[in-house]
Structure formats: C-alpha cells, structure tokens
Amino acid sequence: xxxxxxxxxxxxxxxEATKYPTRRSxxxxxxxxxxxxxxxxxxxxxxxxxxxxxxxxxxxxxVVTFYTMYRTKPVGRYHIQVCQNLxxxxxxxxxxxxxxxxxxxxxxxxxxxDGKFTISRVECLAACGTAPVMQVNDTYYEKLTPQKxxxxxxxxxxx
Amino acid sequence: xxxxxxLLRDLKPQVDDPRTRDLDWYVGQGGYKTAExxxxxxxxxxxxxxxxxxxxxxxxGAGFPTGMKWSFVPKGDGPKYLxxxxxxxxxxxxxxxxxxxxxxxxxxxxxxxxxxxxxARQGYVYIRGEFVIEAEIVRRAIAEAYAKNWLGKNxxxxxxDFDLHVYRGAGAYICGEETxxxxxxxxxxxxxxxxxxxxxxxxxxxxxxxxxxxETLSAVxxxxxxxxxxxxxxxxxxxxxxxxxxxxxxxxxxxxxxIPLGTPFTTILNDVCGGVSxxxxxxxxxxxxxxxxxxxxxxxxxxxxxxxxxxxxxTMLGSGGVIVMAEGTCMVRALMVxxxxxxxxxxxxxxxxRDGTPWLANLTKMIETGQASMNEIELLMSVSKxxxxxxxxxxxxxxxxxxxxxxxxxxxxxxxxxxxxxxxxPAWTFGEGH
Numbered sequence: 001x002x003x004x005x006x007x008x009x010x011x012x013x014x015x016e017a018t019k020y021p022t023r024r025s026x027x028x029x030x031x032x033x034x035x036x037x038x039x040x041x042x043x044x045x046x047x048x049x050x051x052x053x054x055x056x057x058x059x060x061x062x063v064v065t066f067y068t069m070y071r072t073k074p075v076g077r078y079h080i081q082v083c084q085n086l087x088x089x090x091x092x093x094x095x096x097x098x099x100x101x102x103x104x105x106x107x108x109x110x111x112x113x114d115g116k117f118t119i120s121r122v123e124c125l126a127a128c129g130t131a132p133v134m135q136v137n138d139t140y141y142e143k144l145t146p147q148k149x150x151x152x153x154x155x156x157x158x159x
Numbered sequence: 160x161x162x163x164x165x166l167l168r169d170l171k172p173q174v175d176d177p178r179t180r181d182l183d184w185y186v187g188q189g190g191y192k193t194a195e196x197x198x199x200x201x202x203x204x205x206x207x208x209x210x211x212x213x214x215x216x217x218x219x220g221a222g223f224p225t226g227m228k229w230s231f232v233p234k235g236d237g238p239k240y241l242x243x244x245x246x247x248x249x250x251x252x253x254x255x256x257x258x259x260x261x262x263x264x265x266x267x268x269x270x271x272x273x274x275x276x277x278x279a280r281q282g283y284v285y286i287r288g289e290f291v292i293e294a295e296i297v298r299r300a301i302a303e304a305y306a307k308n309w310l311g312k313n314x315x316x317x318x319x320d321f322d323l324h325v326y327r328g329a330g331a332y333i334c335g336e337e338t339x340x341x342x343x344x345x346x347x348x349x350x351x352x353x354x355x356x357x358x359x360x361x362x363x364x365x366x367x368x369x370x371x372x373x374e375t376l377s378a379v380x381x382x383x384x385x386x387x388x389x390x391x392x393x394x395x396x397x398x399x400x401x402x403x404x405x406x407x408x409x410x411x412x413x414x415x416x417x418i419p420l421g422t423p424f425t426t427i428l429n430d431v432c433g434g435v436s437x438x439x440x441x442x443x444x445x446x447x448x449x450x451x452x453x454x455x456x457x458x459x460x461x462x463x464x465x466x467x468x469x470x471x472x473x474t475m476l477g478s479g480g481v482i483v484m485a486e487g488t489c490m491v492r493a494l495m496v497x498x499x500x501x502x503x504x505x506x507x508x509x510x511x512x513r514d515g516t517p518w519l520a521n522l523t524k525m526i527e528t529g530q531a532s533m534n535e536i537e538l539l540m541s542v543s544k545x546x547x548x549x550x551x552x553x554x555x556x557x558x559x560x561x562x563x564x565x566x567x568x569x570x571x572x573x574x575x576x577x578x579x580x581x582x583x584x585p586a587w588t589f590g591e592g593h
Contacts, residue, residue, distance in 0.1 A: 019324045020344075021238065021364045027346035028329055032288075055346070066348040066506075067329030069288045085250040086449055087407035087482055089496045095589025123500045124332070125289055126247045126256060128407035128480070129414045132589065138291040146590045 003044035005052060009037045013052055023053050027063055031070055040071040068122070076111045076118035078156055080104075081135045084121045087128035096132045096144055097121065103153055116156070163393070165381040165401050166258065166265075166374065167417045176261070180296055182303040185264035191309050193384040194271045198317045201383075206276040210379070212387030214399030219244055219335075219372030220448060220478040222466055231359035232277040232367045239367040241274045241282040242344065243376055245297075246328050246335040248287055250449035250500060252480030254403035255373035257415045259286070259293040262377060263300035267323060269379035271314070274321045277369060281322050285340050288329040298325050332504035336552050337370040339506070350508045351552035374403055374479075394420035398465035402479050408445075409436045409485035424462040428483065439485035443569075447477020449497050450557030452564035453490075473564075489584035490569040491576055494561060495523040501558035512555035515546040519562050526573055529581030536573050539566055 005013070012033045017026040030049045031041065038045050041064055050060035064070040080100060084093045097119070101107055104117045111118040127133045130142030141152065168188065178184050185191070197206060211226030232239060243266065247255040258266060270282045286294045301323050304310040312320045326344050328334050334343045338352035341363045362368020378400065382390045391399045398420035404427060407413045411433030418427060428434060428441070435441050441456040446464075452474040454462070462468055469476050484493065502520040507513045522539045525531040543562040546555040566573055575583050 020346075022345065024346040025344060025364075028343070029327065032327060032329065059347075062348055063346065067288070067331050069328075069330035084496070085500055086493060086496050087251055089492075090408050090482075090484065090488070090587055092587050092589030092591070094587065099589060122289075122330075123503050124248050124250045126249075126253045126287065128251050128253050128482070129405055131407060131413075135289060140292075144589075 001038075001042075003038065003042055003048055005034060005048050006037055009033050010052060013049070017053065024055055024059075026053055027055055027060060028067075031060070031064060035070060040074045042072075074111070074115075075120075076106075077116050078136055079118045079120065081120045081122040081125075083123070083125040083127070083131070083133045083135075085124040085128075088125075088131040088133055091131040093132045096134070096149070099146060099149060103149065164417050165378050165390070165393070166262070166403060167415075168262075179261045180263055180300060182264055182300065182307070185262070185268075189384070190264055190380075191268055191304075191307075193380045194268045194309070195315045197272050197383050198275055198315055198319050203276050203278065206272060206383065209383055209387040210276070213382045213390035214387070214394075214397075215375065215378060215382065215390065216398075216466065217372055218374035218378070218402065218479070220249065220475075222476065225371065225375055228359065228369060228371070229273065229277045231357070232369060233360065234278070237366065238281065238364070239277060239279040240363045240369075241270055241277075241279040242337075242340060242363060242368060242370045243270060243282065243284040243373055244335060244337065244340055244370050245284050245286040245290070245293075245373045246340060247290075247373070248332045248335055249478045249480055250497070251407055251445055251482040252405055252448050252478040253407070254405045254415050254479060256290065256293060257403070258373050258377050259290065260296055263297045264304065265377050265380055266297070266373060267300060267304050267310070269376035270323060271310070271321050272379050272383055273369070273371065273376055275319055277367075279369070280320045283324050283326045283344060285326045285328060285334070285344060287334075288327050291327075294325050294327050301325065331506070332500075333506045333552070333554060336554070339552065340370060341368060348506070350506055351554075353551055395465050395467075397467055398476075402464070402476075404464065404479045404481055406432050406481045406483065408481075408483040409439065409488070410434065410483045411436050418464065420465045422464050424459055424464055427464060427481070432483075435483060435485045437485065439487065441483065442486045442488050443484040443490065443493075445480070445482035445484075447475045448480040449482070449500070450553075450560055451475045451477045452560045453568065455568050487584060489527070489582055490565050490572050491523060491527045492582065492584070492587070494565040495520070495527045497561050498523045498558060501554065505554060506552075509550035509552075509555065511546040511549045512558075515542055515555060516558050518542050519558055523562075526576050527582055529576060529579065531577055533574075533577065536566060536570075536577070 013030040016029040034049045050057040106112045132144045133142045215225045216222040333339045334349040339349040343349040358368045405415045444454045446469045498520040502516040505512045505516045543559040547559045
C-alpha cells in the first residue's frame with residue numbers, strides 16, 4: 001500500500017496548521033486527516049504525518065497510541081463500536097454485543113473474513129439517555145433493540 | 160418548571176429540530192444582538208462584574224464561580240486563549256451534545272462575550288473525537304458566523320477581533336480535565352499538568368487561558384442580555400440559575416432537561432422523568448456523573464438538586480449526569496463496569512492511578528464472578544484509600560469515590576457474592592428497555 005499523503009490531505013493539514021500558534025498543535029487534526037485517507041495509521045503513515053509537520057516521529061507515535069480513536073491496524077468497512085459503560089450496560093449492552101456477534105459471525109475485537117465488519121467495545125459514547133448505543137463509523141445508533149439491529153444488519157448485507 | 164429557560168429556550172427535551180442550529184433561526188430569537196451590544200457599550204470589567212453578579216458556577220463538574228475564573232486572567236496585551244471544553248465523556252453525562260447540535264450559535268455568542276471579557280482573541284471548541292457529526296455542526300455554525308463578520312476581525316466595527324476554531328479530540332476521557340485538554344490541543348498526549356501554575360496564568364501554549372464547559376458558555380448570552388441579577392433570581396441563593404440534567408438508567412423518560420437549581424429530586428424523578436421504569440422501586444442514585452459517591456434510596460429522601468444538598472449527603476452535583484438504578488440492580492456489577500472504565504482511561508502518568516485503577520477493576524471482577532474472599536473486599540478498600548489524593552489530577556479520586564461508597568453502602572451485596580460464589584442478581588437484558 002502507498003502511504004504517501006495525497007495532495008488533498010496535505011492541503012487540509014496545511015490549513016489546520018494555520019489555526020494554532022505552533023505547528024505541533026496540528027498533529028491531532030493531521031492524524032485524523034491521514035486516517036481518513038488511509039483507513040488506519042501504519043508506521044509509514046505516522047511517519048508521513050510527522051514529516052509533514054516537522055514533529056519527531058516518536059512524538060507522533062506517542063500521540064497515536066495514547067488516543068483510542070487512532071487505529072494502528074485495519075478495521076472492517078463497518079466499524080461497530082458498542083458502548084459498554086454503566087448506562088448502556090444497565091440497558092443491556094452485554095446482550096447487544098452477544099446479539100451482534102451471533103448475527104454477524106464476528107467476535108468482539110475481530111474483523112469478519114470478508115473485511116466487512118469489526119466489532120469493538122468502547123467506553124462511554126456520551127449518549128446515555130438513549131442507551132444502549134453504538135457508533136458505526138461516524139454515525140450513532142441509539143435506543144437499540146433487537147429489531148433495530150436486525151434492520152441495520154439487513155441494510156448492511158445489501159451494501 | 161418554574162422560571163425561564165436559559166439554555167434550551169422553549170425547546171422540549173430531546174426534540175431534534177435541525178432548524179435551531181441555523182444562524183437564521185438564532186438571529187430570529189435575537190441571537191448575536193447581545194454580543195453586539197456588549198462589545199459596543201460595555202467594558203470587559205462590566206462583563207466580568209455581570210457574570211459574577213449572576214452567581215453562575217462552572218457546569219463542567221467542579222462548580223467553580225465563572226466570573227471569578229475570568230477575573231484571574233492577568234490584564235495586559237499578549238495572546239490569551241479561551242477553550243470550550245466539549246470533551247463530554249463522564250459516564251451518565253450527555254447534556255453538552257444537545258447544546259452542540261441544537262444551539263451552536265448560542266455557544267459561539269457566549270464565547271465571543273467571554274473572550275471579550277478577559278481579552279482572548281482566539282478561541283477553540285475542543286470536541287470529543289467521537290462527536291464527528293456534532294463537530295461538523297459547530298464548524299458549519301462557525302462558518303456562518305464568519306460570513307456575517309460576527310467572528311474574525313473588527314467585530315461590529317468595535318476593533319475587537321475574535322477567531323474561533325474546532326479542535327477534535329481522539330478518544331481519551333482524561334482530556335476533559337482542563338490541563339490535559341490544554342496538553343492535547345498542543346498536539347501531545349493528554350497528560351494532566353501539576354497546578355500551580357493555573358491555566359489562567361500559564362495555559363495553552365504557555366499563555367493565559369480559560370477553560371469553560373459548553374453549558375457555562377452557552378448561558379453567557381442570556382446573563383448579559385437580561386443581567387446577572389435576573390439570572391441570580393433563578394435557582395437558590397447559593398446555587399444560581401438553571402442546570403441541564405441528563406438522566407439515564409432505569410427511568411421511564413430518560414433525557415436532557417433544563418431545570419432550575421433547587422428542584423427536589425422527587426420532582427425530577429417522578430414528574431419530569433416519569434418515575435422508575437418497570438414500576439420498580441428506586442435502589443440507588445448517581446447525582447452527578449459516574450465518579451461521585453453513590454446514594455442509597457433512603458439517602459435520597461429530601462434531596463434537592465443544587466450544589467449544597469448533595470454535598471450535605473456526602474456526594475456532589477458534579478456534571479449533572481444522573482443515573483437511576485432500580486431495585487434488582489447488582490451494585491457489584493455496576494462498580495465493576497465503572498472500575499473497568501477508570502482503568503481504561505487512566506493516562507498512566509501517576510503510579511497510584513496507573514497501577515491502582517486496574518487493580519480495582521480486577522478486584523471487582525473477581526467479586527462479581529465469585530472468585531473472591533473477604534480479602535478482596537478489604538483489598539478494594541485499602542488500595543482505593545491509598546490512591547485518594549495522591550495523584551496529579553482527580554481521575555484516581557474519580558475511581559476511588561464510587562469504589563469506597565458502593566463497597567461501604569452495599570456491603571451486604573458484596574458479601575452475598577462471596578457466600579454464593581457468584582452474582583445473585585439477574586442479567587441486564589437487552590431489548591426490553593424501549
């Protein structure tokens with residue numbers, strides 16, 4: 001895979017860098033931009049971002065590993081992140097995870113062989129009033145029921 | 160509810176009407192008129208005096224008086240920064256998301272006024288990374304305000320400049336702590352800093368900085384429009400104004416509600432939220448986010464939702480995140496879920512927290528799954544005691560307060576897990592809640 005930042009990514013990073021007193025501050029936005037381009041952040045991708053901003057590679061790696069949203073391995077096309085914190089747990093988050101695992105044939109923390117689905121546990125999506133909740137890629141799905149999960153899975157199967 | 164709504168206006172809770180996020184809608188409500196009037200007719204000291212008179216205390220959790228915080232920023236030229244803390248991640252708390260999605264312009268107007276009050280020419284909204292859609296909504300609102308020249312240079316011809324940007328986090332609960340948020344916006348790992356120096360003197364990029372919660376800043380336009388004295392009339396003498404309470408768990412109508420401080424808990428539980436779900440009795444209550452000490456049902460008697468009443472019962476109003484637990488809820492399991500969270504979110508900088516939080520998580524798991532003896536309960540108490548107050552930031556304390564209070568107040572249940580070699584309560588089932 002080619003881990004070169006696209007011109008569009010470079011331009012977006014340059015624009016971010018204008019917003020802060022130090023270029024270093026643009027590191028987190030730049031990593032988001034790179035992750036959007038590549039899907040995940042390999043060592044080569046992290047290095048490319050670090051070079052673009054003139055930040056030591058080790059520092060960039062330190063930031064990537066500190067924050068859970070930067071992915072250091074690929075995920076499926078649908079990254080299903082189920083909240084397992086207290087309000088969601090009270091409303092059956094464990095059962096939801098089990099239901100998804102069975103339905104998709106994927107274990108938590110794993111990706112389906114066709115590369116379509118990854119299920120992860122996450123800590124608190126801050127949508128506790130509509131528990132149980134999961135985030136799939138950028139979108140929140142709230143007040144989940146078995147029926148809603150069935151409908152969602154049916155939609156994904158078609159895509 | 161008695162009194163005017165400051166934050167949500169006439170919106171009903173959880174109403175998702177996308178029009179309210181548009182500039183036209185906000186302007187139709189008199190939006191940005193307050194900022195214009197303030198910048199044209201008031202001095203920064205006037206604004207700080209008005210906010211002090213309102214009596215508003217920070218809505219993020221700590222409850223520090225907002226006007227006083229602003230007044231700590233040294234006078235004089237040079238860069239100063241205003242950071243909006245929208246890194247909402249305290250379990251049980253989901254109020255800021257509503258303001259970000261429904262009223263982004265109200266937040267922007269509040270930030271213009273706050274920046275003017277202590278001399279910040281640059282502001283940032285630090286939004287938790289998971290809130291991708293919310294960040295886009297705020298970005299769009301910022302672009303709308305720039306197009307009107309209500310952000311940028313020479314606002315309303317007053318010579319005042321104010322620039323505003325969105326900064327996205329990337330999944331770290333600790334970045335909601337103000338010094339950690341500052342480190343993060345500097346492009347680093349979110350390690351909390353030792354205080355002093357306080358951010359008002361040495362904050363982001365080494366310059367004077369104020370960090371305020373979304374809810375606090377969103378209340379500012381109302382306070383300046385109607386006057387601090389009017390705001391102080393809402394609520395109680397020591398707890399002024401309204402508050403967004405986010406209610407979750409076992410209630411019939413969970414959601415975000417704007418309620419005057421000083422409202423009895425029973426009113427919120429029964430009248431606003433429709434009572435405990437499934438016709439069950441209340442067992443336990445979290446008043447202000449997952450980190451505050453828990454209250455038993457008996458302790459909620461006479462509880463008022465203001466800053467003082469929870470404190471008199473040994474807990475806190477915190478973030479306004481209310482979690483209701485009905486009879487039949489296993490308190491060991493609840494604690495296990497919370498300890499797993501704090502272990503996951505410890506930044507690792509201080510040993511008592513880095514080593515202590517996973518220890519608490521393991522101990523509660525052992526108790527819940529019946530692999531423990533009295534020794535583990537005693538260890539839970541002693542390990543947590545040794546963590547308290549021994550770290551740079553309050554994350555360790557945030558784990559200790561539930562650990563101590565659950566294991567003390569519901570000790571019988573902890574012992575029942577040992578005696579029965581497992582959990583005596585039913586599973587928390589999926590699919591019955593809605």
